[in-house]
Amino acid sequence: KAGVTQTPRYLIKTRGQQVTLSCSPISGHRSVSWYQQTPGQGLQFLFEYFSETQRNKGNFPGRFSGRQFSNSRSEMNVSTLELGDSALYLCASSLVLAAGEQYFGPGTRLTVT
Amino acid sequence: GQQVMQIPQYQHVQEGEDFTTYCNSSTTLSNIQWYKQRPGGHPVFLIQLVKSGEVKKQKRLTFQFGEAKKNSSLHITATQTTDVGTYFCAGPIVGGSSNTGKLIFGQGTTLQVKP
Numbered sequence: 001k002a003g004v005t006q007t008p009r010y011l012i013k014t015r016g017q018q019v020t021l022s023c024s025p026i027s028g029h030r031s032v033s034w035y036q037q038t039p040g041q042g043l044q045f046l047f048e049y050f051s052e053t054q055r056n057k058g059n060f061p062g063r064f065s066g067r068q069f070s071n072s073r074s075e076m077n078v079s080t081l082e083l084g085d086s087a088l089y090l091c092a093s094s095l096v097l098a099a100g101e102q103y104f105g106p107g108t109r110l111t112v113t
Numbered sequence: 114g115q116q117v118m119q120i121p122q123y124q125h126v127q128e129g130e131d132f133t134t135y136c137n138s139s140t141t142l143s144n145i146q147w148y149k150q151r152p153g154g155h156p157v158f159l160i161q162l163v164k165s166g167e168v169k170k171q172k173r174l175t176f177q178f179g180e181a182k183k184n185s186s187l188h189i190t191a192t193q194t195t196d197v198g199t200y201f202c203a204g205p206i207v208g209g210s211s212n213t214g215k216l217i218f219g220q221g222t223t224l225q226v227k228p
Contacts, residue, residue: 033216043156043201043218056215090155099205099216101146104155 001026004093004105012111018079021108025072025093031055031100032074034066037088037107046089049074050097081112117204119219127227132189134222136202143205145178145185146216151198159187159200192226199223 005024013019025032033056034046045058049068066076072093078085088109092102118137126132136145144163148156160169162178162185169176173196175188189196199221206217 035218042220043203045215045217048215058215092156099144099146099203101158101161102148102156102203102216103158106155 001028004091004103006089006091006105006108008108009106010109010111012113013081014113015081015083017081018077019081019110021076021078021089021091021110023074023076023091023093023105025074025091026103029093029095029103030072031094031097032068032072033092033094033102034074034076035090035092036060037090038086043090046076048097055097078110083112086110086112117202117206117217117219119202119222121222122220123223123225125225125227126192128194129191132192132196132224134187134200134202134224136185136187136204136219138183138204140206141182143182145182146203147176147185147187148201148203148218149198150201150221154198156201189224192224194226194228197224197226 007022031050033048036044047066048056052068063079068074088107090104090107092104094100094102116139120135144161146161147159150156160176165182166180167178173190177186201218201221203216203218
């Protein structure tokens, strides 16, 4: 099976702009979770989608949003970018909802200048 | 809030030495998962432990889940340079507006192995 894919792999944006990241899960996986990884904060849970519905949410501001499509593909959007949003954004898919075994994609490295 | 703490943050060992990382939760966990992230890579699932006191082995790696299901450890025997990376534990935390768990990761232990 193909693994989790994420696009784009690298992105440079300016403060105040918005960005959309995309994730395609492993075929058959209906759960998609998003994580932010930074050197200082480690891996932080953003949200989880299952069957097109957001089922869990981490402690991030409303500027961070997401959605899931009927084919389980997911997008994450960050509006009004801040310098502190620079991070590696990882998407992970799972067979089951709520903290199942996670299969991570390669991530999108976002740099905000 | 509920946390998953991991120590040590860094560990440097000589090749052939043993290595252990510890994971502690402020609450009882239904399960604990371990992941490995190589430098420049993404986390890769290693194992999940579910039962109280469970011990599982994968070649030179031994994983334990505490009796109270609040702590866990990963022990590597006779480290090799291929063991280099950051090891994360993660546990599902239930709370807030959702009654389903979200996976909370420890800060990770970065292992360096000197050949």
